[in-house]
Amino acid sequence: MFEAIDRYTETCISLTQEERSVFHSLLVHKSVPKKTVLLRAGDACDFEAFVVKGCARVFFINEAGKEVDLYFPVENWWISDLPSFTSGKPASLNIETIEACELIVISREAKAKLFAEVPKFERMFRLMLQRANEELMNRFISTVAMSAEERYKLFLKKYPELPNRVPQQLIAAYLGISAEFLSKIRSGKHKKED
């Protein structure tokens, strides 16, 4: 049941059998169907979850009502609205499953208990944040420094399997362009003819 997350923890820290048991005792396994809302902006986010299987979307909605996807968590990613999860304040993000998902969930209390009982986990969550930070920075840089077409090609290269799992309009919302324009990029019709 916890094989996937155990494999993940091993990439960050090594645990004794006992420590692993404490960890497991604080986790909850959960299966949800596709199109399930896991978090609605405005609510407090009371979980951090590891994706064992499936695909979701983390997005926000701006004042104009336009949705922007931040990332598409798949196997071995973590999902949460961390500022909300940490502080208890209302979340600014929305999280919804795209496929049926198998998740491993940890609550705020469980996480605090984990840090208290096995401080080693501070390190794991630090390393997780470090990776997330690097990803986000790369994403930011490509968003401001590249054209829509270049961003799309980079997306294909980085996540070659996602176009099969994520509807095209959500990919457009991830790239920060309109669904129509993505369609034009794909057909090459956005360039001036010569």
Added chain:
Amino acid sequence: MFEAIDRYTETCISLTQEERSVFHSLLVHKSVPKKTVLLRAGDACDFEAFVVKGCARVFFINEAGKEVDLYFPVENWWISDLPSFTSGKPASLNIETIEACELIVISREAKAKLFAEVPKFERMFRLMLQRANEELMNRFISTVAMSAEERYKLFLKKYPELPNRVPQQLIAAYLGISAEFLSKIRSGKHKKED
């Protein structure tokens, strides 16, 4: 000498006198003039630094040679190219002082030693990353969801003193717009006349 950074650590963790001494013994104080290159993309980043006084820029140069400023570290911010600092791989970021700076520097070895001797610091660096992550996400969201003018107003509101410390063309590079267009926003000439 270390008052500023001590005040910073207190916002994250509490230390005994001894722990604080260990911490101090691993730090190096450094003063650098303005326009000093602290890190060049391609080199390995061998430091993480706390800004006691002064102002710098952390920026990125894309293939087309365009510079994009990620942030302007001032008093009480940290600067580094974390992926490079952690892994030893070449940095993708550039760091340069804008004003003369007083820095407190910690090396890779010193940081490792710090974690080994005072594990409590894992928590501090985790919390730092959490803040940085939140900041970066907000920055990303406003970049994709707001117009150039709105972003500029937000920048003024958030960092009212920076326009006095950072040349306007760098602010444009931060906002992801051309220097000319920022000038037009400031004078109101970018709107259609009526």
Added chain:
DNA sequence: CGCGACGTTGATTTGCCTCAACGATTGTGG
């Protein structure tokens, strides 16, 4: 004083958006 860095302004171009209409594909209830 004169040169370089910084900022401004206007003319033109362009990348992407919006709106609208139209295929294709999927799924669902009768």
Added chain:
DNA sequence: CCACAATCGTTGAGGCAAATCAACGTCGCG
């Protein structure tokens, strides 16, 4: 199992925010 709706993607016309290019003012400094 078909009919019909809903969802998803495509295409074209027209518009706008911001880029680019070019020229010019201004200030601080060697």
